[in-house]
Structures are given as structure tokens and as C-alpha cells.
Amino acid sequence: MAKDLHSELRTKEAWNASIAFSVVILLLFAFAFDPSSDQIREFGSGLLWMTYAFAGALVLNRSFARELQNDCLDALIASPVSSPALFVGKALANFAMLFAVELFSLPVFGLFYNTWPPRFAPLFLVMVLGTWALTIIGTLFSALTxxxxxxxxxxxxxxxxxxxxxxIAAMTVTTNILAGTAMGFGVRFLVAFDIIFTTLAVVFVDTVLVG
Amino acid sequence: MREKIIIGLAVFAGALLAWNMNTIFTKLPDELNQGAIYRIIYFHVPANILGMSGFGLGMLFSIGYLVTKDLRYDALAASVTEVSLVFASIGLATGSIWARIIWGVWWAWDYRLTSWLVCWLIFGGYLMLRRAVDEPNQRARFAAVVSILGSVNAYISYKSIEWWTTQHPQPVLSIRNGGGMAAGMEAPIWWNVLALACFSIILVMVRMRQESFAREIDTLRRMAHAQ
Known part of the structure; x- marks a missing residue:
């Protein structure tokens, strides 16, 4: 994990692309919908999570592909580190990067669309749960492809x-948070999804990487 | 032997389907609220039952491959998933036609419809992935992982009409405590499931033969390259 974060901090490739991309998407959405309308509370969460999903893809796509140069991936697989440990390390590094991008684009969203959640704690909870789910799926498929x-x-x-x-679950919960109502079933769904897919990913990563 | 089984199954399934069609179209009365269009349930529900259980069966064969590393399990998983995807498409199409008449729209974004469409996309991706990998063992491993992950979504879709309030009707079949249909009206659904299941077994058998030919050709090509 430290190695991935270190190389990313040094080059800032995915980070820069992802930040620029999320700002551009948020800017374009402002022209697709009326950003001053009251409805922004209803579809704002959708815009936010779509931005996260696409920006996330930029971070996650490079996760394993960056190891292809100089056969680093083969070296990593051959090293005494187990595949699940390698995978969890990668996933944690991706999570940190994606979450940083999200923390950056959240105030941009609030600023452009004049929408601030009444409380931040539940929003951060759903961001952590949703981002971990996106990260785990993205990292596994990055390894697979x-x-x-x-x-x-x-x-x-x-x-x-x-x-x-x-x-869908993250958007529904975020809409409820922006509207100031109870978070609803989505949180339980996200927790269940995180647990199931983290387990499956850790179990199958060896199959995917080594065979 | 394989030929005889295929022909036997086809004759049985064809006769069963013809007899059942006769019941559905000439003997059963129209439904009280929906009129004649309700009959689409005799194709929509069996197609989706076979699609959904086929994805589950594909997952079991995928696990079978991962445990035994026997490529025949992979061929079975691929064939079953392919046939299931066809049934899932029929399910989506018939559902959409029914929705146009009853709801007035072709599509509604409720949990059942959305999750089933997601499944369809995932298993469509599964088949695309199989085409993108050349090495048979690698292809089998990757496909097995996608099949297992995708089946989680198939299960979510199966349960969605119980977990959430959906625009899609709640369970009507008696095995899911629906009990919303008269026994005489429900029985033809199960006869159609049986007939279509026989057809899918035929399709899987034909597909399996293609897979074994493909493997043979692949081996010969490798041998030719090696010389």
C-alpha cells in the first residue's frame, strides 16, 4: 500500500487526471440540469456518485496496469507477499486515493450547486462504505483484466x-441525507455488499493473479 | 447415443409445449383484470426461472472448475450461462411487452427490473470476457470468478420482489408463498418450465459438443505450431 501511494504521490498521474475529470463533469452537469432549482437536492446525489464512479475508474484502471512496466507484476507475484495481502494493499491505496478525490470534489459540488448536507457524519459514513465497495470491485477487475x-x-x-x-444504494442514501431524512435500507445493503464482495475478492484474488 | 437423447428430448419437449399451448390459448379463461395479455406470464415466468436458475447452475459449474481444474466444467458453465442469457433476454422482452399494455410504459426503474437488467449486463460481459482471453485455463479461471460474482447479483434480483416494494408484481407462485393464482392457472407455467428446460438441455448439449470440437481444434493448432 505504502509503495502504491508513494509512487502515486510522486507522479500524481491518476490523481491529477481524476481531479480534473471530476471538476469537468460537475461543470458539465450544471449545464445539463438547472443548478439553481429546488430539485437539485433530489438529483444532486446522483451527480455526485456518477462523478465518483467515473473518477474512480481512472484511479482503479491504473492500479495493476502500472505494474506491467518492467514486469513488476510478475516480480510482485513471485515475491513472498501472499496474493490476498498484495490485493488488500492495493485496495487500501486505491481507497485512499479515491477518497481524497471525493473529499476534493465534495466542496466543489457544494459550491457549484449550492447544496450542503445538514450533517456531515452520515455523508462520510456512506462515502466510506460506497467507496470501499467501488474500490474492491474495481481493484479485483483491474487485476483480472x-x-x-x-x-x-x-x-x-x-x-x-x-x-x-x-x-444505486449510495445515491438513495445520499439523497436522504441531503434532504435531512433517515438514511434508510441502503446503508445495510452497502454494509452487506462490502462484506460479501471483500470476502469473495480476497478468496478469489489468488485464482485471478496466480491460477 | 447423444443424438438419440437430443431427438428424444426434442420430441418430448415439442409435444409437451404443443399440448400446453392448447391449454393456455384455448382452455384457460382470460384473467379478470388484465384480459388476454396475462397469458404472457406462461412465457415470461418460465424464461426467467430458467435464466435465473441457469446463472446459479453456471456458478456451481464454475466452482466445480475451480476445485477440479477440469475444463469440461468450464465448458458446461459457459454453455449453461449462454443459454440462460437467451432466456433472460426473452424474460426481459416479454416483461417489457406486458408492461406496455398494463402499466402503459415499456420500462420502469424498480428494483426487480433494474437488478435483472444488471444481471443481464454482467453475464453479457461474462461472454465477452470469454472471447477476450485466448489461453483456455486462464479463460476458465477468469470466467469462473465473474460467474460467481455475477450470481450474487442474480440472487439479489431473485429476492428483490420480497425485500423492496417494487412496481413489478410481488411473488404469485405458490412455492414462494405467493398463492395468487388458481391452481388450474398456475399448472401450465410449470409445464412450460419443464418443456423449456428440455429445450435448454438440448441447447447445452449441442453447445457442449461445439466446445469439445473447439478444444480439439485448439489442441491440433497448438501441435501444428509446435512442429
């Missing part, structure tokens, strides 16, 4: 459908 010849095409085809249930 890393050696494919159609990597750039296969990754979004596989990842986005898997992310849809998470995004």
Missing part, C-alpha cells in the same frame, strides 16, 4: 454493471 489484450474495453464492460447496485 491486466493481462488481456482488450483491457481498456473489457474493464468498463465488466466493472460498471457490477458497480450499479452499490451506486
Amino acid at each position: 491486466v493481462n488481456l489484450r482488450l483491457r481498456e474495453l473489457m474493464l468498463p464492460t465488466l466493472v460498471y454493471p457490477m458497480m450499479i447496485p452499490v451506486l
Whole structure:
């Protein structure tokens, strides 16, 4: 994890692209919808999570692909570190990066759309749960597609459908938070999803990376 | 032997389907509220039952492959998933036609419809992934992982009409404590499930033969390259 964060902090490749991308998306959405209307509380969460999902894809796509240069991935697999440990390290690094992008784009969203949640604690909770789910799916599929010849095409085809249930749950909860009402069933769904998919990913990462 | 089983199954399934169609279209009365269109349930529900259970069966074969590393399990998983995807498409299409008549719209974004569409996309991705990987063992491993992850979503879709209030009707079949249909009206659904299940077994058998030919050709090609 430290290695990934270190190399990312040094190059800032994914970070810069992802931040720039999220600001551009938020800017474009302002022209697609009327940002001053009252309805912004209803569809604001959708905009926010779509921004996170697409910005996240930029971070996650590079997670394993960056190890391809100089056969670093083979070296990592051959090293005494177990595949699940390698995977969890990568996932934690991705989570930290994606969460940082989200923390940056949240005030941008609030500023552009003049929408602030009444309380921040529940919003951070759903951001942590939702982001972890996106990260775990994204990192696993990044590992799965890393050696494919159609990597750039296969990754979004596989990842986005898997992310849809998470995004729907996260959007519903965020809409409730922005409206100041109870968070609802979505939180339980996110917790269950996180637990199930983290377990599955840790179990299958060895199959995916080593065989 | 395989030929005989296929022909036998086809004759049985064809006769069963014809007899059942006769019951559905000529013997059963129209439904009180929906009129004649309700009959689409005799295709919509069996297609989705086979699609959903097929994805689950594909997951079991995928686990079978991961445990045994026997490529025949992978071929079975691929064939079953492919046939299930066809049934899932029929389920989505018939549901959409029914919705246009009863709800007035082709599509509604409730949990059942959305989760089932997500499943359809995931398993469509599964088949695309299989085409993107050349090495058979690697292909089998990757496909197995996607099949297992995708089946979690198939289960969410199965349970969605119980967990959430959906625009999609709640369970009507007696095995899910629905009990919303008269026994005489429910029985043809199960006969159609049986007939279509026989057809899917035929399709899987044909597909399995293609897979084994493909493996043979692949081996020969490798041998030719090696020389």
C-alpha cells in the first residue's frame, strides 16, 4: 500500500487526471440540469456518485496496469507477499486515493450547486462504505483484466454493471441525507455488499493473479 | 447415443409445449383484470426461472472448475450461462411487452427490473470476457470468478420482489408463498418450465459438443505450431 501511494504521490498521474475529470463533469452537469432549482437536492446525489464512479475508474484502471512496466507484476507475484495481502494493499491505496478525490470534489459540488448536507457524519459514513465497495470491485477487475489484450474495453464492460447496485444504494442514501431524512435500507445493503464482495475478492484474488 | 437423447428430448419437449399451448390459448379463461395479455406470464415466468436458475447452475459449474481444474466444467458453465442469457433476454422482452399494455410504459426503474437488467449486463460481459482471453485455463479461471460474482447479483434480483416494494408484481407462485393464482392457472407455467428446460438441455448439449470440437481444434493448432 505504502509503495502504491508513494509512487502515486510522486507522479500524481491518476490523481491529477481524476481531479480534473471530476471538476469537468460537475461543470458539465450544471449545464445539463438547472443548478439553481429546488430539485437539485433530489438529483444532486446522483451527480455526485456518477462523478465518483467515473473518477474512480481512472484511479482503479491504473492500479495493476502500472505494474506491467518492467514486469513488476510478475516480480510482485513471485515475491513472498501472499496474493490476498498484495490485493488488500492495493485496495487500501486505491481507497485512499479515491477518497481524497471525493473529499476534493465534495466542496466543489457544494459550491457549484449550492447544496450542503445538514450533517456531515452520515455523508462520510456512506462515502466510506460506497467507496470501499467501488474500490474492491474495481481493484479485483483491474487485476483480472491486466493481462488481456482488450483491457481498456473489457474493464468498463465488466466493472460498471457490477458497480450499479452499490451506486444505486449510495445515491438513495445520499439523497436522504441531503434532504435531512433517515438514511434508510441502503446503508445495510452497502454494509452487506462490502462484506460479501471483500470476502469473495480476497478468496478469489489468488485464482485471478496466480491460477 | 447423444443424438438419440437430443431427438428424444426434442420430441418430448415439442409435444409437451404443443399440448400446453392448447391449454393456455384455448382452455384457460382470460384473467379478470388484465384480459388476454396475462397469458404472457406462461412465457415470461418460465424464461426467467430458467435464466435465473441457469446463472446459479453456471456458478456451481464454475466452482466445480475451480476445485477440479477440469475444463469440461468450464465448458458446461459457459454453455449453461449462454443459454440462460437467451432466456433472460426473452424474460426481459416479454416483461417489457406486458408492461406496455398494463402499466402503459415499456420500462420502469424498480428494483426487480433494474437488478435483472444488471444481471443481464454482467453475464453479457461474462461472454465477452470469454472471447477476450485466448489461453483456455486462464479463460476458465477468469470466467469462473465473474460467474460467481455475477450470481450474487442474480440472487439479489431473485429476492428483490420480497425485500423492496417494487412496481413489478410481488411473488404469485405458490412455492414462494405467493398463492395468487388458481391452481388450474398456475399448472401450465410449470409445464412450460419443464418443456423449456428440455429445450435448454438440448441447447447445452449441442453447445457442449461445439466446445469439445473447439478444444480439439485448439489442441491440433497448438501441435501444428509446435512442429
